[in-house]
Amino acid sequence: MATLNEGLQELMSIDGALGAMIADASSGMTLGMMGGGINLELAAAGNSEVVKAKLRTIKSLGLQDTIEDMLITLGKQYHIIRPLATKQGLFIYVVLDRARANLALARHKVSEVEKSVDF
Numbered sequence: 485m486a487t488l489n490e491g492l493q494e495l496m497s498i499d500g501a502l503g504a505m506i507a508d509a510s511s512g513m514t515l516g517m518m519g520g521g522i523n524l525e526l527a528a529a530g531n532s533e534v535v536k537a538k539l540r541t542i543k544s545l546g547l548q549d550t551i552e553d554m555l556i557t558l559g560k561q562y563h564i565i566r567p568l569a570t571k572q573g574l575f576i577y578v579v580l581d582r583a584r585a586n587l588a589l590a591r592h593k594v595s596e597v598e599k600s601v602d603f
Contacts (some may be wrong), residue, residue, distance in 0.1 A: 485602035545594030
């Protein structure tokens, strides 16, 4: 099992990674972060609202399912949000330079980190 810091280092090893963090959706606070490119503390708060809104929508629709990950595609960046299956309320957030990142490989790496990080 990897520590939080080791998990963040793994996320930052993704080609095109600009920033990564693990945050608490209920409070909008970060548990840990690395890199930059954007204000990660502000992103934690904003993306906490995104996660909560999507969870409310899934519940309202009566879907018996969970979020694997969410992808936000910007002109110059990819933003990957992945709730942790083992720790309800926590999520991984990674910002990638779209010109340098391989989205499929990045999603795979984020999934691997999610399974390996121990809190």
